[in-house]
Amino acid sequence: xxxxxxxTDAARVKSxxxxxxQERTFQERVDQGQKIEPKEWMPEGYRKTLIRQISxxxxxxxxxxxxxxxxxxxxxxxxxxxxxxxxVQDEAGHGLxxxxxxxxxxxxxxxxxxxxxxxxxxxxxxxxxxxxxxxDIGAIGWLVDGAAIMNQVxxxxxxxxxxxxxxVRICKEESFHQRQGYDILMxxxxxxxxxxxxxxxxxxxWWWPSxxxxxxxxxxxxxxxxxxxxxIKQNSNDELRQKFVDQxxxxxxxxxxxxxxxxxxxxxxxxxxxxxxxxxxxxxxVIAGNxxxxxxxxDARRKAWDxxxxxxxxxxxxxxxxxxxxxxxxIAAE
Amino acid sequence: xxxxxxxxAARQAAxxxxxxxxxxxxxxxxxxxxxxxxxxxxxxxxIALANTALDLIGQTQLWLGLAGExxxxxxxxxxxAYLRDGYEFRNILLVERPNGDFGKTLMRQFLFDAWHxxxxxxxxxxxxxxxxxxxxxxxKEVSYHLDRSRDLVIRLGDGTAESHSRMQASLDELWAFTGxxxxxxxxxxxxxxxxxxxxxxxxxxxxxEIVAEALTEGTLKKPADGYMHRGGRRGVxxxxxxxxxxxxxxxxxxxxxxxx
Amino acid sequence: MSSEWPLWEVFIRGQHGxxxxxxxxxxxxxxxxxxxxxxxxYTRRNExxxxxxxxxxxxxxxxxxEKGPLFDPSNSKVYRHPTFFDIPDEVGHM
Numbered sequence: 001x002x003x004x005x006x007x008t009d010a011a012r013v014k015s016x017x018x019x020x021x022q023e024r025t026f027q028e029r030v031d032q033g034q035k036i037e038p039k040e041w042m043p044e045g046y047r048k049t050l051i052r053q054i055s056x057x058x059x060x061x062x063x064x065x066x067x068x069x070x071x072x073x074x075x076x077x078x079x080x081x082x083x084x085x086x087x088v089q090d091e092a093g094h095g096l097x098x099x100x101x102x103x104x105x106x107x108x109x110x111x112x113x114x115x116x117x118x119x120x121x122x123x124x125x126x127x128x129x130x131x132x133x134x135x136d137i138g139a140i141g142w143l144v145d146g147a148a149i150m151n152q153v154x155x156x157x158x159x160x161x162x163x164x165x166x167x168v169r170i171c172k173e174e175s176f177h178q179r180q181g182y183d184i185l186m187x188x189x190x191x192x193x194x195x196x197x198x199x200x201x202x203x204x205x206w207w208w209p210s211x212x213x214x215x216x217x218x219x220x221x222x223x224x225x226x227x228x229x230x231x232i233k234q235n236s237n238d239e240l241r242q243k244f245v246d247q248x249x250x251x252x253x254x255x256x257x258x259x260x261x262x263x264x265x266x267x268x269x270x271x272x273x274x275x276x277x278x279x280x281x282x283x284x285x286v287i288a289g290n291x292x293x294x295x296x297x298x299d300a301r302r303k304a305w306d307x308x309x310x311x312x313x314x315x316x317x318x319x320x321x322x323x324x325x326x327x328x329x330x331i332a333a334e
Numbered sequence: 335x336x337x338x339x340x341x342x343a344a345r346q347a348a349x350x351x352x353x354x355x356x357x358x359x360x361x362x363x364x365x366x367x368x369x370x371x372x373x374x375x376x377x378x379x380x381i382a383l384a385n386t387a388l389d390l391i392g393q394t395q396l397w398l399g400l401a402g403e404x405x406x407x408x409x410x411x412x413x414x415a416y417l418r419d420g421y422e423f424r425n426i427l428l429v430e431r432p433n434g435d436f437g438k439t440l441m442r443q444f445l446f447d448a449w450h451x452x453x454x455x456x457x458x459x460x461x462x463x464x465x466x467x468x469x470x471x472x473x474k475e476v477s478y479h480l481d482r483s484r485d486l487v488i489r490l491g492d493g494t495a496e497s498h499s500r501m502q503a504s505l506d507e508l509w510a511f512t513g514x515x516x517x518x519x520x521x522x523x524x525x526x527x528x529x530x531x532x533x534x535x536x537x538x539x540x541x542x543e544i545v546a547e548a549l550t551e552g553t554l555k556k557p558a559d560g561y562m563h564r565g566g567r568r569g570v571x572x573x574x575x576x577x578x579x580x581x582x583x584x585x586x587x588x589x590x591x592x593x594x
Numbered sequence: 595m596s597s598e599w600p601l602w603e604v605f606i607r608g609q610h611g612x613x614x615x616x617x618x619x620x621x622x623x624x625x626x627x628x629x630x631x632x633x634x635x636y637t638r639r640n641e642x643x644x645x646x647x648x649x650x651x652x653x654x655x656x657x658x659x660e661k662g663p664l665f666d667p668s669n670s671k672v673y674r675h676p677t678f679f680d681i682p683d684e685v686g687h688m
Contacts, residue, residue: 039655065372065380072368076585076594077412078361078398081368082391086638088371089384093635096377100619103601109621110598134585134594169618173639184594192592300373308375311436311490314497316597318489319623376599378620382634482630489623 002060002124002148004215004287006053006233009045010226030231035161038104046230047105050160052121053232054102055112059123061095063116063297067131068140076134083180084137090177094170101162117302125283126213128291135188135195135202141181143203143210143248149178150244151214154234163232182251189255196256203252204260211275212283214241246272340528348521349462350405351424352531354414355567356453357397358425361415363446364390365578366433375436382482386443389475396468416586420576421569428511430566430574434504437490437497441504444483448544449515449537451480456532465530484548491552498553505549506557513562515541600649602628604636607644614646622647 016024023043029036036042069088075081099109115121126144131137149171156167185202188195214237218224227233235243245264252259263276285291367387374380398411409417428446433439454476457469490497518526518534526533549556565571585594599621605614617636622628628647636642656664672678681688 039657062372062377069372072371073365073581074584076416078391078395078415079412080594082388082395085368085371085384085388085391089381089388089638092372092377092380092384093638096381096620096635097618099377100601103619108598166618187594191594192589194589195592304373304375308436310494310496310500311375311379312599314490314493315486315623315627316493316599317497318493319627321492322624376621378622378631378635381638382631385634385638478633485626485630489627 002064002151002213003053003056004122004124004213005218006049006056006223006227008049008223008226010222012222013225013229027229030159030229033157033231034159035164036159037161045226046232049227049230050163050232051102051105051107053227054098054105054163055107055115056122056124058095058098058102058112059116059121060127061091061098063123063127063301064144065091065095066297066300067127067129067293068137071131071134071137074134075137080184087141087177087180090173093173094166097166097169098163101160101166104162113305117298117305119289119298122287124213125286125291126209127297128286128293129205129209130293132205133198133202135185135198136206138181138184138188138199139202139206141177141179142185142251143181143206144213145174145177145181146248147210147213147240147244149174150240150247155232157231157234159231185255189257199255200257203257207260208278208282209286211241211244212278212280212286214238214244216280216283242272245275249273345524345528346404346406348524349530350401351521352525353397353401353404353465354422355424355426357394357401357411357414358423359429359446359450360390360397361394362423362425362575362578363429363443364388364394365582366429366431367439367443369433370436370439379436383439386479386482389472389479393468393472393475396472400464400468412586416583420571420579423566423569423571423575423579425566425571425575426511426514427563427566427572428508428514430572430578431508431511432574435500437500438504438508440483440486440490441501442508443479444487444548445508445512445545447476447480447483448541448548449512450476451544452537452540453532456537460531461529480544484544487554488548488552491549491554501552502554505554509557509559510561510563513559514564514566517562517564517567519567599623600651602632602647603650603653604628604632605646605648606632606636606642608641610643614644617641619650625649 014023016027019027022041026036026042026046036046065088068084068091072081072085072088075084099112102112103109112121116123126147131140152167152171152174156164156171158164158167185199188199216237218237224233224236249259249264261276263274265274266272267274286294289295364387367383367390370383371380371387374383394415395411398414402409402411402414428442431438431442451473454469454473458466458473460466460469487501491501492498516534516538522531522534525531526536546556566575585592600623601619602622602625603619604617606617607614620628620631620635622631625647629645632645632647633642637645668674
C-alpha cells in the first residue's frame, strides 16, 4: 500500500475500561463513527501514528511521480503525453493535499521532507522498481493505481477529518488513473507482436511487487489491530490483497495475458482465487533500501529540494521586502 | 491589400510553414517544461509548471493539426510531431535551450510568453478564421502563463542576492536568442500582407515594453542588443534539438507503424 | 533549514451565486502567489470562478472544548426548523 507497515507505538490495544476518561470519550466518538478534527484532544499515539501514515502516503505520491515521470518525454503520441503529464501532476497534487492533512497534526512539510531525505521516513516499496518500457506506464496505472484505490476508498471513512477529506478529493481525481493505464494496455495488446510481448513482460515484472504493496500478512499485528480500533485502517492486508487478486485476474484474462503465478487457481468454495506467496525477502530488502531504484529515487528528491533552495529563499525574501515597502508606504501616507 | 492574384499552392505552402513554426514552438517548449515534472523546487511550482506544459501540448495539437489539414497529405499532428527530422522543425532556437536551473526555465518562459502573448493577441484578428479560432483559445492560456512567469521573474530578480544573480545570468545568456522572434522573411511578409499574421517586427515595441517594465521592477539589467542567433525558423537548429527528438520520437521510430 | 513558506487556507466559489467553500491548503510566500498557486492546484478540473486565500495562522477557531456551550443551545430551538410544524397534507406545499 502507499502506507506500509505503519507502527503505532502500542504494546496492545486497550479496552474502554482501561482508559482514562478523556481517552475513553475519544474512543467512543471514534467507535460511533464521528470524525476527529485538528486541535481536538487525541491520544499521542493516535497523533504520531497518523503523522507516520499520512506522511508516508504523501511521500509515496511524490516519489511515485518519478517512475512514471521519466516517460513523459517519451510518450508515443501528443495525447498520451498530455494524459500522462496530467496524471503525474495529479500525484503531486495528492502529495500536497496529504502533506497539508499531516500539517494539521503539528508537523511541518519541511520536517516531513527532512525525514524523507534522510531516509528516516519510508514510502511505498513499489516505486523502487524501474519503468523500462511504455507498457510499464500502462501496468502502473492498472495495477499500482488499482491497488492504491483499493486502500484509499475505505480511507475516505477514516476517523481523522482532514485525512478523510483529502482522501475524498484524491479518490475523485484518481478515478481516471487506473483507466488510463488499462487503456494503454488494451491498445497495445491489439497491436503488433512486439507490443503484446511488452505488455506481458510488464505484467511479469509488476505483478508480485503490486501484491507486496499491501504489506505482509498483519492478522496477528498489534499495530494493525490498534490502527483498526482507531479507524485509520479499515481492512487487513490479506483481505485487501485477496480483493485485488479477485478483481485483477479477470482483467488480465481480458487482455489475453498470463498472470505469472503457477499457484493461481479459482477456489469455488471461498469464491476467490488461491494464489502464491510473494517473495517477502525481496520486499524487506526493497524497504531496507536495496530495491533497484531506491538510490535514484531518493537522490532525485534530494536534488530537487537542494537545487530549489535558492528559489524558495528568493521568493521569501521578495515577499518580505514587498511587505516592508507596503508598510512603509502606509506610514508615509498617514 | 495586394491585388495580384495569389498562387494557391504557394499560399498553402506558406501557411503550412507558419503553422509549423508556431506549432513547433509550442511542442518543443512544452516538452522542455514537462521535463520538470517531479523535479521542481516546490510542489506548488511543480503543479503550476505542469499546467503550462499541458496548455502548450494542447496548443501543439491544434496548430499542427491545422498544419496537416492545410498541407492535405494526410499527416496528423502526431505524424508531424513524431515523424519529422530536426531539419524539418521550425521552432525558434530559444525554446530548445536546455532548462538549466529553475530560474533559467522561468526566464526563458517569460521572454517567450511576452512574445507569444502579443503574437496570439494579433492572431485573434487573423483573416484566416481557423487561425483566429485557435489563437482565441490559446490567448487565454498564454495570458496566464505571462502573468505567472513575469511575476516570478520580478520576484526572483528582487529576491536574495543569489536569486538576483542567477536571474541576471539567465537573462544575459538567453538574450541573444530573443532576436529570432522578430525576424521576418518573404513568407512572413506575404502572410502579413494578406492579414493572416502580424508582421514579426510589429510585435517588437510591445515586447520591449513588457520586458523592460518587468526587468526594471525586478531590478534586472536589460542586456544590450548584440548579435542575435537565428536558424530555427528555417530548420537550422542547435545540437539540443536532436536529443529532444531522439527522446520524444523513440517509440514511434523504434516501432514503425505501431499504434499506441 | 531556511524558513518555510507560510500555509494558506484556500476557499473557492465553485459556481456563480454559491458561497466560497474551503477546499484545502497550500504553501506560498505571500497572498498574491497563494492565489496563483490555488488556481493551479485546486482548479485543475474547472472547479472555480473565484478564489479566496487566508493565512492559516490568521484564522481564529472556536475551541473544541467550547463545542457544548457554543452549539448545544441551538439544539433546543427546534422551532427554527420547518419540520417542527405539522401542516396537514390538504393544505398543500408550504
